[in-house]
Amino acid sequence: MNHLPQTIQVQINGQVKTLMVRQAELFLDTLRNAGLTGAKPGCKNGDCGSCTILVDHIPIQACQLFSMEVMDKNIMTIEGLIDQTVQKAFEEKWALQCGYCTPGYILNAYALLQHHPNADEETMKQWLDSNICRCTGYQEIIDAVTLLIDRNEYHEHHS
Amino acid sequence: MISFDLQYFQPNTIEDAINIYEQFISENKKPIYASGGTEIISRARRNEVQPDAIIDLKNIPGFHKCEHKAGKLQIGSAVTLNHAATHSNFPLLKTVIQSIATQTARNKITIGGNLASSLPYREAVLPLLLTDSTIVLATPKGAITKNIHDVFPFNEHLKELELMMEVHLDSKLIKHPHFWIKKTKQSQINYPIVSVAAMHIDNEIRIATSGLTANPLRMKQLEKDILQAVEIEDCLDQIESYLPSPIIDDMIAQSDYRLFLFKQIIKDIAINWKGAS
Incomplete structure (x- = not known):
């Protein structure tokens, strides 16, 4: 030892x-x-x-x-994370301010969409509640992930 | 970072784990078992614990089981909270687990780690107390099985070389009606002011709570009182006398407020279920 x-x-x-x-x-x-x-x-x-x-x-x-x-x-x-889909959605919905929490959010959102490509609101809330954004940009982050779900971006990876 | 050095082991058998533990003890050193290890890391970072060795149990086969077999739900101590919630098919356990920490943290926190925590809350134990689970313990002389009420809280009842391997409970009990509430000071993700889990099993109303005292509790005398009481208020007055230790009084909530909330919750449970019992 x-x-x-x-x-x-x-x-x-x-x-x-x-x-x-x-x-x-x-x-x-x-x-x-x-x-x-x-x-x-x-x-x-x-x-x-x-x-x-x-x-x-x-x-x-x-x-x-x-x-x-x-x-x-x-x-x-x-x-x-070579796939840029989540990053682009965050950019499109202005889901970042200072950016410090953004890598964690993006990886968590990416994993959520891999595991639950059609995540309902409750599942999305459960997963995203794991991260804290001190700029309090929560709604924009939810909007970005909702956009990806609505566009069915990750369904083909899962099915 | 963790400022002190330690040795890290990932044994593949329970015998090896116990041998490593015994060796460190014989050298007057402090070993510690871990499965998720989240609390150990947090406390070691603050120098609240300084183990000489971490014995990580994750690689031991059987510690990951989560299955219904021979009429029992069997959950290994290294099963993560999220895995137990998803695979146990036990609705109350799933609901309780989903209120512990965060989704990401629950990918690391384990059933064994939650039950062995040094924090007062350990809410994953509540469904296990309600279903009168049994705990399979590894000891230097082999595995033994004990009723959860005889070994929990672990810090008071387990001997130094005893280690939780699995928890078993009757598969028939898991689908009975249940109730769960967790009162926190602010956000939902927080330690509880008080949490209450209850199950309606046959003619019994079973109640367990966390946050009220230093350890989670099954409230057996209160359960009897509720069934016998003509007026629910009569048994609410007795609650404080059934507690084995003082009600927690800290910056999260005063003891009077914790008791007030607990009584209100018990009243709601009794009103909802008494008719059916």
């Missing part, structure tokens, strides 16, 4: 990475130290959702993950 840093292998945005981490290190810090700064440190307590990433297609707050936990997992950060 030792306290030395450990090597982990993880797939991030489609690329297999080998990273050296402290065993007590949180994955938010690992990502940002690796230059992937799209996951934002906000509350660092699992409350605000600004560091949301997708782990095996499931939204998880990176501040609530030990780096050791993601060994051999498939990670997507905002840098890896």
Whole structure:
């Protein structure tokens, strides 16, 4: 047994990475130290959702993950979201102000639409309530996601 | 970040997990079991806990089961709250879980972690208390099964090397009529001032609550009183005497207000269900 840093292998945005981490290190810090700064440190307590990433297609707050936990997992950060559909809807509906919460919102919305392409209002509310926007642009964010549902943008991915 | 160092283990068997735990104890070090680990991370970041080792139970087969088998709903302790809500087919459990933390957080928080939390709320336990669940515990001598009322709260009743593996409950109970309410100070996503879960099972009205005292409670004496009372007000006056510890009085809500809310909720439940019982 030792306290030395450990090597982990993880797939991030489609690329297999080998990273050296402290065993007590949180994955938010690992990502940002690796230059992937799209996951934002906000509350660092699992409350605000600004560091949301997708782990095996499931939204998880990176501040609530030990780096050791993601060994051999498939990670997507905002840098890896090549599909621009959600971003364009956010732009179209002015669903961002300062932009700090936006990567977390976009990844959460993307995962919502992958899992529930026809999400009803209650499901959308449940998912989007995971993120906090201190500019309080909530209605515009709801409008952007509603637009994507109404346009059936993600139905083909799911079916 | 977590400022101190620790060792992180992901054993593949329960035997390995217990062995690692025992080894650290024998060295006068502090190991801690984790499945979701969210509370450990939050508290470690604030230096409220400083474990020498995290023993992550997620890789152990069986800790992820969530199925109906042999007439029992069986849920492994590493099952996430969202997975339990979706796959347990237990309407009250689903409703209660959907009020805990956020959708994203529930992808990480587990049933075992919620029950073993150091916070007073642990609302996922309420449906398990109402259905008189059994807890399967791993011990160095093998698995044992105990009634939930004998082992919860874990911090008071579990021995050092005992560890929750699964919770089992009678599949027949899950479809009975239920009631759930969570009163918070402001937003819906918050710790409760008081939460109440109730089930109407045969001729019984079963009641469990969180937020009122230091631990979630099943209110068995109150359940009897409600059934026997001619006037519901008579049993409401007795509630405080049935509580094993003082009502929480903090910046979220004063104890008098918590009690007031609880009595109003009990009154509503009794009025709605008494006729049927």
